[in-house]
Amino acid sequence: RRTMDLEAEARGEDPDPPYRILLADGDEASRLSIGELLRSDGLGVDDAGDGSTAMGLLDRSSFQMAIVDGDLLVIGVALFDAVRERAHETALVLLVGKLAVSAPEDAVVLVRPFSDLADVAARIRFQVAQHRRLIRARAYLESIKDRQRELLDRYEGLVRELGRLY
Numbered sequence: 001r002r003t004m005d006l007e008a009e010a011r012g013e014d015p016d017p018p019y020r021i022l023l024a025d026g027d028e029a030s031r032l033s034i035g036e037l038l039r040s041d042g043l044g045v046d047d048a049g050d051g052s053t054a055m056g057l058l059d060r061s062s063f064q065m066a067i068v069d070g071d072l073l074v075i076g077v078a079l080f081d082a083v084r085e086r087a088h089e090t091a092l093v094l095l096v097g098k099l100a101v102s103a104p105e106d107a108v109v110l111v112r113p114f115s116d117l118a119d120v121a122a123r124i125r126f127q128v129a130q131h132r133r134l135i136r137a138r139a140y141l142e143s144i145k146d147r148q149r150e151l152l153d154r155y156e157g158l159v160r161e162l163g164r165l166y
Contacts, residue, residue, distance in 0.1 A: 019128060020044040022063040024054035024079055025095060026072055030114065034067065037121035043128065051079045058083065063090055065131060067124065070096035080107065091131040093124055 021038060023045050025031035035045045046061065048054035051072040057063075072079040080094055092107040108127050114120050 018044055019065070019132065020046070020061065020063045021128075022054060022057055022061075022066040022068075022083070022090075023047040024049075024051070024066065024072055025069040026050065027069065027112075030095070030112075030117070033117045034121060034124070037117065038124065041121075041125060051082070054079055055082060058086055064135070065091040065093065065124075065128060067093040067095065070094050091127060093127060 021043055023031055023035050023038070024047070025034070026049060028049060031047050031049060035047050038045050046057050046063070048057055054068070054072065058066075066080075066083045068080045068083060070078070070080065080092060083090060084092060094107045094109045095112060096109055097112045108123070110120055110123065
């Protein structure tokens with residue numbers, strides 16, 4: 001991790017750019033409490049109490065994570081399926097009332113009722129940290145690929161130059 005952070009800083013980038021979360025939950029008390037806990041950690045949280053509001057936010061902004069009520073629908077489709085369809089790089093946390101919900105393989109599922117919202121927020125913070133590491137690793141891999149292309153271009157240029165000399 002340290003190498004990735006140092007290289008990002010050398011390029012003038014923030015190793016941990018702002019992290020935005022879409023919080024879509026039909027339970028107002030839960031949505032407000034979770035949102036407040038995450039905002040106190042310095043995370044950007046946009047919240048929606050229904051599926052159409054959440055989709056409007058998705059249309060206007062990009063989010064690194066979506067925390068979605070498993071019961072919210074958008075035009076008859078589960079909101080979490082719509083989120084995954086539009087933003088496949090977005091980490092997904094699904095809030096459900098029962099485990100029987102068919103969740104995407106890569107989603108983290110939190111089952112209601114929540115006995116401790118601070119524990120829920122801690123689990124979400126852990127997912128944010130994991131997802132940030134994944135984002136950094138992908139960016140680092142892309143920088144390696146870019147560097148590889150640069151070196152290959154230089155190599156090919158040298159080969160052409162040698163071909164002209166001999």
